[in-house]
Amino acid sequence: MPELDGFQLRYYESVMGSIPSGTLALNMELVIAGMNPAAEQILGLKMHEAIGFPLPRLLNPLLGSDRTQKLEAGLKSVLRQRFTLSNELLLANRVIALKASPLAEPQQPVMGVVLVLEDITERKRAEERIHLQLDELQRWYAVTMTRETRALNLKVEVNALLRRLNEPIRYPSAE
Amino acid sequence: MPKRILIVEDEPELQRAIQLILDLDGYATLTARGGAEGLQMLDQQPVDLLILDLMMPGVDGWEVLRQLKGQGKMEILPVILLTAKDQSIDKMLGLKVFGARDYITKPFERKDLLERVAKALE
Numbered sequence: 001m002p003e004l005d006g007f008q009l010r011y012y013e014s015v016m017g018s019i020p021s022g023t024l025a026l027n028m029e030l031v032i033a034g035m036n037p038a039a040e041q042i043l044g045l046k047m048h049e050a051i052g053f054p055l056p057r058l059l060n061p062l063l064g065s066d067r068t069q070k071l072e073a074g075l076k077s078v079l080r081q082r083f084t085l086s087n088e089l090l091l092a093n094r095v096i097a098l099k100a101s102p103l104a105e106p107q108q109p110v111m112g113v114v115l116v117l118e119d120i121t122e123r124k125r126a127e128e129r130i131h132l133q134l135d136e137l138q139r140w141y142a143v144t145m146t147r148e149t150r151a152l153n154l155k156v157e158v159n160a161l162l163r164r165l166n167e168p169i170r171y172p173s174a175e
Numbered sequence: 176m177p178k179r180i181l182i183v184e185d186e187p188e189l190q191r192a193i194q195l196i197l198d199l200d201g202y203a204t205l206t207a208r209g210g211a212e213g214l215q216m217l218d219q220q221p222v223d224l225l226i227l228d229l230m231m232p233g234v235d236g237w238e239v240l241r242q243l244k245g246q247g248k249m250e251i252l253p254v255i256l257l258t259a260k261d262q263s264i265d266k267m268l269g270l271k272v273f274g275a276r277d278y279i280t281k282p283f284e285r286k287d288l289l290e291r292v293a294k295a296l297e
Contacts, residue, residue, distance in 0.1 A: 044272040053264050061229075061237040061268045092272055093245050 022096075022117035025103060030055050030075055033112065042096060042117050055115075062091050071098075078102055078113050088120075095121045177203040178223040178296055183213035183239065184257065185231040189281070193226065196285050197292065210234030214242055222252065224296055227275075229258040229265060240273040249274040253295040257281060 016023065022039030026032060031054050035047050043050060043058070050058060056072040063071065067089070074085045078100045085100040097120045103112040155174035162169050169175065180202050184190040187208070194204045205222065207213035211234040217225070229236035236256065243249050253276040256269045269275040276295040279288060 045267060049267050049271075058264060058268070061240070061265070062272065064238060064241070092241075 022115075022119075024055070024115040024117070025112060026055055026075070026115065027112040028079060028110070030072065030113065032058070039115075039117060042091070042094070042119055044092065059089075059091075063089060075100055075113055079110050082110060093121075094119055095124045177201055179203045179205065179221065180224045180226060180292065181205045181207065181213060181216055181222045182226045183207045183210060183231075183236070184226070184228040185209055186228075193288065196288055200289055200292075202292070210236060210239040213239055217243075217248070217252075224292065225252055225254045226292075227254055227256055229256055229269070240269070240275070244273055255279060255291055255295055 016034075016036040019036050020038055022042040023036045024032060024039050025034040031052060032050050035043075035050060040046050040050075045058070055075070056068050059071065060068045071087065071089070074087065077083070078085050079102060082102045082104070084102075085098075087098045087100075089096045089098055097118040099116045101114050101116075102110045103114050104110040152174055155171035159169040159171055159174055180197055182190055182193050182197075182204055184193065184206070185208055190206050190208070194206055197204050205216060205220070207216050209231050213225075213227070214234070216222075227236045227239055236258070240249070240254070243252065243254070254273075256265075256275045256278045258265060258278075259281045266278045269278055277291045279291055
């Protein structure tokens with residue numbers, strides 16, 4: 001890989017810094033090779049602190065061993081089978097959407113994995129609020145419709161009784 | 176009123192040693208042999224400081240930290256992490272990601288423990 005000169009390095013850093021999603025590059029051993037500032041924010045660690053550590057080692061305390069092992073198996077599948085893995089993680093109380101893709105040129109061997117992380121905590125909360133509001137709306141609708149149906153039935157009954165008495169009906173709208 | 180310190184450590188001898196050091200210095204100590212017991216004790220009684228071993232069987236220290244952070248308790252409860260491993264990544268994660276107050280690597284000196292406890296309780 002060619003060395004970057006000062007301008008290229010600043011340009012590269014500027015591009016990485018402007019990407020709003022957390023982006024990490026892992027090598028074939030799932031060791032962190034690079035990350036952008038958005039990824040630093042999501043993981044709570046600076047690049048110089050995280051670089052060189054296997055991602056599963058770093059995530060194990062945050063996710064617990066079961067979920068870390070599943071994620072590690074998924075990332076290894078991405079390396080072997082060249083597909084994109086999508087997942088959601090609960091990281092230190094935040095919901096993170098993860099997308100892992102193989103890092104490779106077409107027809108070339110895979111060099112690692114690129115991870116894109118999005119903090120979707122607020123979106124999840126908003127979705128939860130909308131679901132609750134929809135549930136509430138459906139309950140109100142059911143209650144209102146029951147009451148309306150009952151009122152209509154009563155009007156029909158009143159009209160029927162008036163007919164039996166040869167009186168004019170009171171609720172034409174219910175006919 | 177002495178400060179109350181909960182020690183969550185699965186090795187009985189080490190737990191006893193920490194307890195003795197802190198008791199002799201005037202602290203009121205409580206002990207738990209594992210993470211599950213520790214979490215239960217934290218729910219039941221007020222504690223001023225938690226000394227938490229990271230590597231324990233069953234519910235380990237990380238799980239305790241995850242739960243405390245999930246409950247928003249890491250902002251109000253100072254935690255000192257205790258582990259045999261002097262691994263920088265554990266230290267960084269414990270302090271930076273979970274918000275633990277300090278970190279002690281086993282084996283440690285009595286003086287070091289007391290200094291860190293006093294500092295965490297400031």
